[in-house]
Amino acid sequence: MAVPLPSPAPADAVGRSVPRVDGRAKVTGAARYTDDIVVPDAWYGKTIRSTVPCGVLRGVAANPAFNWDQAVLVTAADIPGDNVVQLIRDDQPALVEQEIRHREEPIALLAAIDRDTLEAASAHVRVEEDRLDPILTLDDATAVLADLLIDKGNVDRALAEAEIVVERTFSMGHQEQLYIEPQGAIAIPTDDGGVTIYGSLQCPYYVHQAVVRTLGMPEHKVVVIPAEVGGAFGGKEEYPSMVAIHAALLAVKARRPVRLVYDRHEDIAATTKRHPGVIRHRTGVRRDGTLVAQDIEIVLDGGAYCTLSPVVLSRSAIHAAGPYACPNVRIRGRAMATNTPPNGAFRGFGAPQSQFAAELMVEHVAEALGRSSIDLRRTWMLRVGDTTATGQTLSESVGTELVLDAALGNARPVSLPSDPVRRHGRGVSLVFHGSGFTGSGEKTLAARVVVECPSNNEYRVLTSQTEMGQGTTTILAQIAADALGVPLDQVTVPPQDTSVVPNSGPTVASRTVMIVGQLVAQAAAELRQRLESERPPLRVEKAYVQPSWIHWNDAQYRGDAYPAYAFACVVADVEIDTDTGEVRVTDLVAALDPGKAIHPVMVEGQMEGGVLQAVGYATVEEMKMEDGGYVNDRLATYIIPTSLDAPRIKTVLVENPYSGGPFGAKGIGEIPMDCPAPAVIAAIHDATGVWLDELPATPEKLLAAMST
């Protein structure tokens, strides 16, 4: 349904960088994050974890000589409902019963009246484990968590007939989300035998459903309320269900509130990371540069449990061909199980890995053809009317050329001469990212939102989209205000308390603005219409109805994978110290087609923060593994970019409206993460003549490559 255009005044919130709703609380210290919430008489909780990457739990024993009056121990035997962390597949237990599949598995939980008693109690819990031989690498992995095939045209024939075939293999390691606020939850038992949970989380209803299932409680007795969230980046999509279940189990057994807040070390050691992977490409072209075939194989390391790996793999595969039109494409994807902590959601969701490979393939093919990779991109890029790897014909809002031109046009002239030690180089990348759930995902989810008018000049937007810094509460209010035709200050977005808000789905997948925002616009427009003849209180609820033009075949992995795609192009300039191998990204121009920027400053903010995360992914963020665990599981050893490491970042927004998004907007939360890594690696090649096919480009790897 099209949203009627609002009258010119006062509907002027969309497109303006209004002060963010939560700004004042955040600059005064008044904002309440999970660990800031004071709950009288709350006990402190702790998780006891396995110490072997693979094994059998023989037993958990509490020393009866210890005084347990002020402490409580929870094991799998205490779980009233199903011992699973509900997500896609019921394979991951909330607490280990017997089988230990990774080194950070929760085995038992403890809570105590204060921290000293908690530490004392933990010395009186004995865990007996037997070690078995673990599978720690993709090379050794045999168990398949998920697989899929995208097949378009006839790849084998096209490759046989291609004049040039370029083959290359790329790999990448883990990446930690490193939100600055660690995970945490507070569970408070309620008088009716239920539980209320405050936590740092992205998806209130995921947590709600998971707690209902494991605690064996009726839905109405579990209430989940996100506290202020100190960053998430996908890292608080799934793991908060685990934390909340644990806090709830402790609270129920202790019969009092329990706070379970991770320290940084536990957070890095135990929670999900970006999937490591190996991606093999064979690309066939004619001598004139015409792209005829892409044959791609993706293998991701899912870790010990399924978690979100099937959908990460799906998004990875759908984006694996890059924003290019090719008549013959085959993409085979597999996610494998290893005895390492499960990997999961992280901004980009598989697409940063696959588009890193896709973009570097453009470079390698260009090199084989002796052509500029920018020209090749212009030849291959998707345009309106072209068809993607899944057979989706793009009918509007395809910003490839716009962002490429904008990024190149805003890049500084290349002027810095290289000397023998300090060398400079430039790289370019072009990416796309689908907004919303894949395929029929939004149809199945059927998100619901409410826009209501409790009394005159007062409007409320009820959704389950959380504010984690990206600006949900401000942006949804802007959209509602303009669709209602009312001043912005009359619209509020209350907290995402599951006893109050409908389930509009998780705050993931670049879906908040384009999918939920469009529903909010529709509900607001209908409310506006009803207010012409009715009086408040009024309430309009809208559920997602998939546009009739979207066709998706899950079995064949064919069709309209996403309603729309955002596009971005990055130009990265690097300076390489050839003595130390250090890579410094000095300048980065990022051009983005967001459809319509509802709040330009926040869109820029998404871009700037996301590209720096991706610069970290490309250069310094490396997880080292030993015996199935992370060696550098502290902030002193897992390095993220500081203000001194950050390049000068220039963001250029090129609006290119999508008719199905609110005021033309598409989702842009994840695309910033997709584009910088290949541009940085291409810039390193430009500076040194060396191709690195493995992320991150650490000094060790670069020096080794330069010396061969």
Place this chain on the structure above:
Amino acid sequence: MTAFTVNGLPVTVDVPGARRLLDVLREDLRMTGTKEGCGEGECGACSVLIDGDVVNSCLVAVGQVEGCAVLTVEGLERRGRLAPLQQAFIDHGAAQCGICTPGMLLAAHALLARTPSPSHDQVREAIAGNLCRCTGYTKIIEAVLACRTRGS
């Protein structure tokens, strides 16, 4: 007993001298604007000013601040009015998730107190001990530069 001032007000706490200043602020004084991000002095989320110097309050024992003046984010506002730096953070989009914001504001406040008109590089240097994962630092630096009071 340790006596010091927080945001200009005298406080006396009766806690072991080894207790972290961070915990004294957050738990004993119930001032939760100061955040814990890593607990080992790497992230700067717990930054406060002690006699004008930026320190990580997770690494400071409360016994060390006897007689000192501690400034936290709660002390930047004056009589309900935001300090120019706080307002600039809002205006420039320098706060996203907000968890690094208190520490970042204090690091910037200390810089501006000593160097009223810092250069771009001086700002980058001054906030290098404060990690932000949301903004790419761009808008934080812009906000601080907007608060320069002399020269340009």
